[in-house]
Amino acid sequence: MFSAPRxxxxxxxxxxxxxxxxxxxxxxxxTVQTIDLSEQHYPHLSAAQLNSFSRRKKPAPVSITT
Structure with missing residues (x-):
């Protein structure tokens, strides 16, 4: 699978x-079957769609110490 747009x-x-x-x-x-994803026109994924792929449902807590 090739995916680089260049x-x-x-x-x-x-x-x-x-x-x-x-x-x-x-x-x-x-024999080798290759797929060049840069030749396909896939719609861009939104942040909401990408986040839905994550198993983490809540953001990790962040602690800041000074």
């Missing part, structure tokens, strides 16, 4: 592709 210019995508290339070289005949 595509081939992304270091993380280059690293991921290098790993895939090495795996294919080590295991001839294998």
């Amino acid at each position: 595509g081939a210019a992304s270091y993380s995508n280059q690293l991921g592709q290098a790993i895939v290339d090495q795996l294919l070289a080590a295991h001839p005949g294998s």
